[in-house]
Amino acid sequence: MYPDELHYTKQHEWVRLSGDVGTIGITDYAQKELGDIVYVDLPRVGTKVEQSKVMGSVESVKAVSDLYSPVSGEVIELNDALATAPEKLNESPHGEGWLVKIRLSSPDELRSLLAAADYEKYVAEEAGH
Amino acid sequence: MVDFGGWDMPLQYSGILEEHRTVRVAVGVFDVSHMGEIEIQGADAAALVDYVTTNAVAKLQQCQVQYSGLLYQHGGFVDDILVHKVANDHYFLCVNASNQEKDYRHIANANKFHASVHLTSDRYTQLAIQGPRALATLQKLTAAGLDAIRYYHFTDASVSGVPARIARTGYTGEDGFEIYFAPEHSERVWNDILNAGQEFGIKPCGLGARNTLRLEAGMALYGHEIHAAITPFEAGLGWMVKLDKGEFIGRAALTRQKEQGITRRLTGFEMNGRGIGRDDYEVFLDGAPAGWVTSGGPSPTLNKNIGMCYLPSDPAQPGHRIQIMIRNQAVDAVTIPMPFYKRAN
Numbered sequence: 345m346y347p348d349e350l351h352y353t354k355q356h357e358w359v360r361l362s363g364d365v366g367t368i369g370i371t372d373y374a375q376k377e378l379g380d381i382v383y384v385d386l387p388r389v390g391t392k393v394e395q396s397k398v399m400g401s402v403e404s405v406k407a408v409s410d411l412y413s414p415v416s417g418e419v420i421e422l423n424d425a426l427a428t429a430p431e432k433l434n435e436s437p438h439g440e441g442w443l444v445k446i447r448l449s450s451p452d453e454l455r456s457l458l459a460a461a462d463y464e465k466y467v468a469e470e471a472g473h
Numbered sequence: 474m475v476d477f478g479g480w481d482m483p484l485q486y487s488g489i490l491e492e493h494r495t496v497r498v499a500v501g502v503f504d505v506s507h508m509g510e511i512e513i514q515g516a517d518a519a520a521l522v523d524y525v526t527t528n529a530v531a532k533l534q535q536c537q538v539q540y541s542g543l544l545y546q547h548g549g550f551v552d553d554i555l556v557h558k559v560a561n562d563h564y565f566l567c568v569n570a571s572n573q574e575k576d577y578r579h580i581a582n583a584n585k586f587h588a589s590v591h592l593t594s595d596r597y598t599q600l601a602i603q604g605p606r607a608l609a610t611l612q613k614l615t616a617a618g619l620d621a622i623r624y625y626h627f628t629d630a631s632v633s634g635v636p637a638r639i640a641r642t643g644y645t646g647e648d649g650f651e652i653y654f655a656p657e658h659s660e661r662v663w664n665d666i667l668n669a670g671q672e673f674g675i676k677p678c679g680l681g682a683r684n685t686l687r688l689e690a691g692m693a694l695y696g697h698e699i700h701a702a703i704t705p706f707e708a709g710l711g712w713m714v715k716l717d718k719g720e721f722i723g724r725a726a727l728t729r730q731k732e733q734g735i736t737r738r739l740t741g742f743e744m745n746g747r748g749i750g751r752d753d754y755e756v757f758l759d760g761a762p763a764g765w766v767t768s769g770g771p772s773p774t775l776n777k778n779i780g781m782c783y784l785p786s787d788p789a790q791p792g793h794r795i796q797i798m799i800r801n802q803a804v805d806a807v808t809i810p811m812p813f814y815k816r817a818n
Contacts, residue, residue: 379681380490382771383749383778385800401800403749405489405771406681 345372345464347438351454352463355396357414358438359457361448366415369442370402370433373467378404381433384426385411386444391419393446395453400443402433413446415453421445485679492682493773496645500604500670501678504663509573509594510653511566517586522556522564525583525722527705529715533558538625538642541713542705543568543576544723548730549701552576553693553710555642557627565638567599567651569695583722598659602666603649603678603686605816610670611650614662615639619650633658633665644683646690646814688779689772691741691812697752697767698739698781706730707783709739709811737764738789741811742797744778746804750797756782757796757803763788766797772813779813780806 350358356374359366375381383403393399393413400411423442426432433441448454458466485492495501513522523530528541535558543551552572557565568576577592584590602611612619617630617639627640637654654662667675684694693699698708704727705714716728744750749770756764769780784795791810796803 379485380488383747385748405493405685405773406484408749408751 346460348460350438350460351414351457352460352466353396353412353414353457354466355412355414356467357412359414359454360442361451361454364448364451365420366417366446366448367442368414368444368446370411370437371463371467372437373470374402375434375437375441378402378407378409380405381430384430384433384443386422386426387419389419389422392449393417393419395450395456411443414457415446415448416450417446417448419444420447484681486677489679489681489685490773492676492678493685495674495676496604496647496678496682496686497774498605499674499676500602500606500610500649501645501676501682502663502666502670503601503603503678503680503683504598504659505601505651505683506598506656506659507570508599509568509570509576509592510597510599511568511573511577511580512591512593513564513566513580513588514591515562515586515588517588518562518564521580521584521586521588521590522566523718523721524586525580526554526556527714527721527723527727528556529718530556530558530564531718535560536627538627538640540625542699542710542723543579544705544721544727545701546722546726548704548723548726550695550699550703550705550708551579551701552695553699555640557638557640559629567653572695596655597653598656598662599651599653600663600666601643601645601649601651601683602670603643603645604647606670606673606675607647607649610666610673610675611639611652613669614665622650624648633662635662637662644690644692645686646692646812647686647816684768685770685773688768688770688781689774689812689814691781691814693739694768703783704730704735706735707737707739735786737783738786739767739781740784740789740791740808741813742766742769742780742782742795742806743809743813744780744797744804744806746806748797748799748802748804749778750780750782750799750804750806755798756784757798758784758788758793763795769797774814779809781811784808
C-alpha cells in the first residue's frame with residue numbers, strides 16, 4: 345500500500361528522493377479522506393518553500409485542505425497535468441498524481457519523516473480513533 | 474493535510490461526484506433520519522401553525538405540503554420547514570436536525586391556542602429516494618399509485634409492508650420522494666429500496682452529494698443562506714411570505730422591510746478565475762468588501778464552480794462582475810441567475 349522508498353509526514357504528504365530533488369505528493373490515505381479532488385493550488389516554479397509550512401492547497405468537492413511542504417527547498421517543477429485532471433490525485437496518489445518537485449536545501453530534514461511501516465501504523469491509529 | 478472537514482457522518486459512500494451524477498441520471502437513496510419532526514394537533518392546530526409560519530396554512534389542502542419559514546419577531550429565520558397537512562386538526566412539520574429543540578420551544582412558547590405540540594423525531598426514520606428513476610424504484614415497494622401524488626403532496630401508505638408517509642418532496646432538484654416510517658424497520662426498508670433500484674443503478678448517497686445537489690438547485694441551507702439575521706425577502710424567499718394572511722410572528726418586521734426595501738439579497742455566482750469560492754469567503758465589489766459567500770463548490774452537472782452569496786441589492790442582479798477573496802487572492806466571478814440547474818420535463 346505505502347511504497348517503501350517514500351518518506352512520509354503526519355500531515356499525509358510523501359517525498360520520493362532522486363539525487364537532491366524530492367518529488368512531493370499526498371498519500372493514499374489523504375486522497376481517500378478528502379474524496380473527489382477537483383482543484384489543486386500549487387506554488388510557482390522558483391518559490392522557496394520551508395518544511396512544515398503551507399505551500400498550497402488541495403480541494404475536494406467537499407472541502408479545502410492546506411498542503412504542507414515536507415521539506416525545505418526550491419520548487420523546480422509542477423505536475424501540469426493536474427490542472428486539467430486533478431482526479432489523478434485520487435487515481436494514483438503515489439505515482440501520476442504527484443504535485444511538485446523540490447530541490448532540497450536541507451536533505452537532513454528527511455530524517456524527521458516517517459518510514460512506510462511507521463506511517464502505515466500511524467494512519468491505522470488515526471482511522472481507528 | 475490535517476483538516477478533513479469532519480468526515481464522521483455518512484458524507485459519502487462511493488464518492489460525492491459519482492453519487493451526485495447517479496441522482497441526476499438515475500436514482501439515489503439518502504438516509505436523512507437526522508431531520509426532525511414536530512407534530513401539532515388539536516382543534517386550533519391550523520391557527521397555531523399559521524401564527525408561527527410565514528406561508529398561508531389556509532391554502533393547504535389535506536395531504537399537501539408547504540415550504541415555509543419559522544421566524545423571530547425581528548423577521549430573521551428560526552428555521553425553514555416543510556408543513557404537511559395530515560388533517561384539519563393535525564399538521565406534521567419536517568424541520569432541520571440541529572434546530573429541532575429550538576423550533577419546538579419556539580412553537581410551544583407561541584402556543585396560546587387549543588393545540589398540542591410534540592417533538593416526535595425519534596418516531597421516524599426519513600429516507601429520500603431521488604432522481605428520474607425514483608418513482609419506478611419506490612413503486613415496486615408500494616401499492617399506492619405514486620404517479621398520482623403531485624409535487625409537494627403526500628399519501629399515507631405501506632412501503633415494504635411498513636406504514637409510511639410518502640411525500641413527493643426533495644432537496645436535490647430532481648423528482649423524488651421522502652418517506653417517513655417507524656425506525657425499527659429502517660434497515661429492511663433501506664435494503665428493499667436498494668434492491669428495488671438495482672436495475673436502475675441505484676446508489677446510497679451521503680450528505681456530501683445532498684449538498685452539491687441542493688446547491689445546483691439553488692436551495693437554501695439553514696446556517697448558510699438563512700439564519701437568525703436573514704429575512705425571507707433577503708434570501709429570495711418572498712414567495713413563502715403571505716403578509717395579508719393575518720397576524721404571524723415576524724409580520725410587523727417584514728411589513729416594514731417590504732415598505733423600506735431590502736439592502737442586501739442572495740444571488741448566484743459563477744467563478745471565472747481559477748479557484749472555488751467557499752462558504753464564508755468575502756465578496757468584493759469594485760475593490761471593496763461587499764458581501765460574503767453562503768455556499769460554494771464545484772457543480773458536477775455544469776462542470777464549473779458555482780456558489781451563492783449576499784450582496785447589496787443592485788449588484789445582486791445577474792451579470793455583475795465581482796471578486797471572491799480566496800486565501801488572500803481576489804479571484805474574478807460573475808453573478809448569475811438561480812437555480813443553476815433545472816431538470817428537463
